[in-house]
Amino acid sequence: MPQQDHAASRRNRLTDVLGIEVPVVLGPFGGVSSVALAAAVSDGGGLGSYGLYGYDGAAILQTAAELRAATAKPFALNLWVPTGSETTELPRTEFDSYVRALQPYFEELGLELPDMPARFMADYGEQVEATLEAAPAVVSFVFGVPAPEIVEEAHRRGIKVAGTATTVEEALALEAGGVDAVVASGMESGGHRVSFLRPAEESLVGTFSLVPQVADAVSIPVIAAGGIADRRGFSAALALGADGVQVGTAFLATSESAAAPAYRELLHSPAAGTTVLTRALSGRLARGIPNRVTSELAPPAIAPFPVQNWLTGRFRPTAAAAGNTDLMSLWAGQSARLIRHQSAADVLAELLAGA
Numbered sequence: 001m002p003q004q005d006h007a008a009s010r011r012n013r014l015t016d017v018l019g020i021e022v023p024v025v026l027g028p029f030g031g032v033s034s035v036a037l038a039a040a041v042s043d044g045g046g047l048g049s050y051g052l053y054g055y056d057g058a059a060i061l062q063t064a065a066e067l068r069a070a071t072a073k074p075f076a077l078n079l080w081v082p083t084g085s086e087t088t089e090l091p092r093t094e095f096d097s098y099v100r101a102l103q104p105y106f107e108e109l110g111l112e113l114p115d116m117p118a119r120f121m122a123d124y125g126e127q128v129e130a131t132l133e134a135a136p137a138v139v140s141f142v143f144g145v146p147a148p149e150i151v152e153e154a155h156r157r158g159i160k161v162a163g164t165a166t167t168v169e170e171a172l173a174l175e176a177g178g179v180d181a182v183v184a185s186g187m188e189s190g191g192h193r194v195s196f197l198r199p200a201e202e203s204l205v206g207t208f209s210l211v212p213q214v215a216d217a218v219s220i221p222v223i224a225a226g227g228i229a230d231r232r233g234f235s236a237a238l239a240l241g242a243d244g245v246q247v248g249t250a251f252l253a254t255s256e257s258a259a260a261p262a263y264r265e266l267l268h269s270p271a272a273g274t275t276v277l278t279r280a281l282s283g284r285l286a287r288g289i290p291n292r293v294t295s296e297l298a299p300p301a302i303a304p305f306p307v308q309n310w311l312t313g314r315f316r317p318t319a320a321a322a323g324n325t326d327l328m329s330l331w332a333g334q335s336a337r338l339i340r341h342q343s344a345a346d347v348l349a350e351l352l353a354g355a
Contacts, residue, residue, distance in 0.1 A: 027248025186226030
């Protein structure tokens with residue numbers, strides 16, 4: 001069958017809504033997204049995604065320009081919705097106590113202890129304004145429902161909107177908020193648990209249970225995420241009622257990703273078969289491969305989000321450059337043992353074999 005017909009045979013309401021050729025979405029990585037990986041997935045007919053956590057307006061516009069230079073196909077930009085639980089101010093004494101808890105890691109890497117910053121995270125309003133100006137094909141949100149005026153302005157500019165749910169109730173809230181598609185993120189997913197109606201610990205629904213319930217509850221396209229790494233997962237997601245899949249870890253392990261070489265090597269090793277849910281790296285619950293940080297840090301030594309994320313972010317890049325996986329964020333989903341491929345094109349081909 002000619003390639004054009006082969007792709008056409010996989011079109012459905014998700015591909016029609018998002019303007020893509022095959023129903024595969026790249027999971028957006030906050031911190032390890034790369035233009036090369038997003039472009040590779042988009043060029044393969046899927047939706048390449050780029051996580052914008054920590055980016056200011058200028059960096060967002062620059063990233064969008066780089067993506068457009070790398071691919072002529074649709075891509076998505078991803079933003080974190082403020083939940084209202086973020087710690088924006090902290091007494092100096094508390095900040096210093098959290099720094100002391102991390103002092104051995106800074107010393108091991110030869111880094112000076114950080115001083116308290118003016119702010120711990122990027123301005124969400126500035127991020128939204130720049131993202132809408134950048135006008136990607138899709139803007140996706142995690143940790144909440146984007147405000148009505150944001151959805152309205154995105155649609156006015158021809159931008160589709162996607163949101164992420166970890167429960168049926170969150171999926172219903174997103175649909176009521178006007179999003180065009182919903183990602184049903186099972187607890188198997190790597191990275192942060194993006195729950196927003198109830199605490200993350202109370203929203204740990206598995207993909208196999210979550211996807212069909214969400215598909216029955218909403219009328220918009222459903223994208224299954226969590227534990228999907230090969231053709232079997234793709235096929236199962238469709239059988240459960242999903243219109244497509246979002247895949248993170250399998251793509252994170254490819255040569256096009258921005259993950260450090262030591263991180264990618266670990267994802268291809270048996271060690272990736274064990275993951276834990278931890279707040280040690282960011283202050284928010286996330287799934288990753290255990291290391292020294294996740295095993296040594298525990299409350300009350302863990303600062304609230306985004307303080308902990310900012311603090312560990314002062315040493316994690318140095319650890320990554322040195323190949324020190326003990327002091328890095330090693331986000332990974334529960335199906336990492338299924339990883340077999342080194343290139344984004346091969347991962348995409350493997351997934352689509354399940355169609």
